[in-house]
Amino acid sequence: MIRNPILPGFNPDPSIVRVGDDYYIATSTFEWFPGVQIHHSTDLANWTLVARPLARADLLDMRGDPDSCGVWAPCLTYANGLFHLVYTDVKRYGRTTTGGASGASLRDFHNYLVTAPSIDGPWSDRVYLNSSGFDPSLFTDDDGRQYVANMLWDHRPGRNRFAGIVLQEYDAAARALVGERHLIFKGTELGLTEAPHIYRRDGWYYLLTAEGGTGWNHAVTMARSRTLTGPYELHPDRYILTARNRPDAPLQRAGHADLVEAPDGTPWLAYLCGRPLPNRGRCVMGRETAIQPMRWGDDGWLYTLAGDAMPVLEVEHDAAPPEPRQERTRFDTPELPIDFQWLRTPEPDRIFSLTARSGHLRLYGRETIGSVFEQALVARRQQAFCYTAQARIEVVPAHFQQMAGLVCYYNSTKFHYLYVSHDDAIGRHLAVMSALPDSPQADAFTVPIAIPDGAIELGVEVDFERLRFRYRCEGDADWTWLPQLFDASILSDEASAPGMANFTGAFVGVAAQDMAGTAMPADIAWFDYREREYSA
Structure with a gap:
C-alpha cells in the first residue's frame, strides 16, 4: 500500500x-x-x-x-x-x-x-x-x-x-x-x-x-x-x-x-x-x-x-515496506545530517560547527530566538502526532544573556523553548520560554529551576496537543519532569494573528543565544527523535 x-x-x-x-x-x-x-x-x-x-x-x-x-x-x-x-x-x-x-x-x-x-x-x-x-x-x-x-x-x-x-x-x-x-x-x-x-x-x-x-x-x-x-x-x-x-x-x-x-x-x-x-x-x-x-x-x-x-x-500499489527511521543522530560527520536544517543564513559556519569538537554539534550563540537574521537554531521536522525527542548538551552560560537548550519551534511567534541559563540570583538554571500567538501574554516563562554544573540531557514528549518537558543532570539515573503541560497545537498554521503568513510546520531541535555578542558555544553530543503510539 x-x-x-x-x-x-x-x-x-x-x-x-x-x-x-x-x-x-x-x-x-x-x-x-x-x-x-x-x-x-x-x-x-x-x-x-x-x-x-x-x-x-x-x-x-x-x-x-x-x-x-x-x-x-x-x-x-x-x-x-x-x-x-x-x-x-x-x-x-x-x-x-x-x-x-x-x-x-x-x-x-x-x-x-x-x-x-x-x-x-x-x-x-x-x-x-x-x-x-x-x-x-x-x-x-x-x-x-x-x-x-x-x-x-x-x-x-x-x-x-x-x-x-x-x-x-x-x-x-x-x-x-x-x-x-x-x-x-x-x-x-x-x-x-x-x-x-x-x-x-x-x-x-x-x-x-x-x-x-x-x-x-x-x-x-x-x-x-x-x-x-x-x-x-x-x-x-x-x-x-x-x-x-x-x-x-x-x-x-x-x-x-x-x-x-x-x-x-x-x-x-x-x-x-x-x-x-x-x-x-x-x-x-x-x-x-x-x-x-x-x-x-x-x-x-x-x-x-x-x-x-x-x-x-x-x-493499493506494489511496493516494499518502508525502512524504519533512525532514532539517534550522532554528529560524527563533517556535514550536518540531512534531516536537519537551520534558518535563513547561507553562512552556517557562523552559527554551528561539526569540526570544532569531534563528535559534537557546536552551536555558537548569536541573536535572540526568533531573529530573522542570524540565530543559532538547528532542527528537524515533526513527522508524527506523537514523538519523543531528547538531546545531550554541554553549555556554561556566564550570565542571563546566554542560553541554550531544546526547542519545539514553528516561527518567531510560536515556540516552546527549554533552556539552560545563568543569573546572579539562582545561578545555573533551567526554564521554559513560550511564545504564544493566541494568548494576551505573548511571552511566558516558567519559574527557574536550579541545576548543577555539567552536561545535561533535555527531553520533550508530544502527544497530539499535549507537550511536556523533562531533564536529567549528569549522574542522575531518572528523568525529572517539569510540572507544566504545554499546548503543542500553537505550533501550527492555524494558531496565529489574522493576516500573518503561516505556511510551514513544527520542528524540534536545539538552539543557543548570546545576546551579549560573545558567541557562547554549546556542544550537542547526540539528538534523539522517536515516533511512537499515543501514551496517556
Whole structure:
C-alpha cells in the first residue's frame, strides 16, 4: 500500500518529475536553509530525502526574510539532459517588521531558475526571471521552446490581488524571459488562483492551478486549450481534487498539485494536504505531500479513480515496506545530517560547527530566538502526532544573556523553548520560554529551576496537543519532569494573528543565544527523535 501522506511533516507545494525509472519531488522550504527539499523514489511509495540544492549564498540568502517567506513553490522539470528548478524568494509579505498592517498589499517576489545535469548537482548560477508574482513553473513544449508561468500579483486597491496566471517565453541562450507577457487564465470564482503547471496531451494544453487559499478551501482546478496562450476552458467539475466542504475527508486542505505519468501510462497526482489534530483541528505538521493515481476520461479530462475528486488515505500499489527511521543522530560527520536544517543564513559556519569538537554539534550563540537574521537554531521536522525527542548538551552560560537548550519551534511567534541559563540570583538554571500567538501574554516563562554544573540531557514528549518537558543532570539515573503541560497545537498554521503568513510546520531541535555578542558555544553530543503510539 501507499499510505498518505508520502512525505509526512512540513513538505508543501510538491512538484513531481519522472526521469526514466526515478521519481523526484521538490517541496517548499520557506525560511529554512538550504532551500528546496528533493525526495527520490522508484516505487512512488518509499521516498528518501536526497538533496537541498539551494545551498550557496549566490543562490539563496534569506537573512531578513519574514516568517513563512523565503522559498515558495519550487518547480522541478527535466528537459534536454538537465534538471530545471524554478523557485521564488519572497522578501516581503505585506507586513511591517513589527507585524502591523501598513502596506499589506505590497509584496516582493523574486523568481529564479537554476539547472543541473544530475539531481546531486552541480547546480548552475541562478538566472533571474521576474518579480511579477510567485509560484513560477517551467513548461517545455514539444518543439523545445520553453515558457515560464506564474501567478500575477496586483497590489492596487479594489483589485483582485491574485490577478491570474501569466505566461512568457524563456530563452535559454539569452538566460532571460523574452517577448510579450500573456494573461492566460483569470481563475474561477473560488479565487486565490496560484501554482500553475502546464502539460501537453493529445493536442491539448492542460493548465493545473491551485485555488481557494492554502487552508480548508484549497482545491485543484484544471482547464485546457488548443493553443498555449488560451483561451482556456474549465474542467466540467471545475475542481479535480478538493476536501473543501467535506469534513469526512481523511486528508484536509488538499490542493497545490502536480502531475506525472508512470511508465505504464497511469497519471499520478502529487498534492499538498493537512492532517488536523483530532481535538483541536490544527495542523501541527503543516502541509504535507500526498499522491494518488488518476484516470483520463473518455472526454479527455482528468478524474480521480472514484470520480469524486476526493483525496485518499491509502492506495493499493506494489511496493516494499518502508525502512524504519533512525532514532539517534550522532554528529560524527563533517556535514550536518540531512534531516536537519537551520534558518535563513547561507553562512552556517557562523552559527554551528561539526569540526570544532569531534563528535559534537557546536552551536555558537548569536541573536535572540526568533531573529530573522542570524540565530543559532538547528532542527528537524515533526513527522508524527506523537514523538519523543531528547538531546545531550554541554553549555556554561556566564550570565542571563546566554542560553541554550531544546526547542519545539514553528516561527518567531510560536515556540516552546527549554533552556539552560545563568543569573546572579539562582545561578545555573533551567526554564521554559513560550511564545504564544493566541494568548494576551505573548511571552511566558516558567519559574527557574536550579541545576548543577555539567552536561545535561533535555527531553520533550508530544502527544497530539499535549507537550511536556523533562531533564536529567549528569549522574542522575531518572528523568525529572517539569510540572507544566504545554499546548503543542500553537505550533501550527492555524494558531496565529489574522493576516500573518503561516505556511510551514513544527520542528524540534536545539538552539543557543548570546545576546551579549560573545558567541557562547554549546556542544550537542547526540539528538534523539522517536515516533511512537499515543501514551496517556
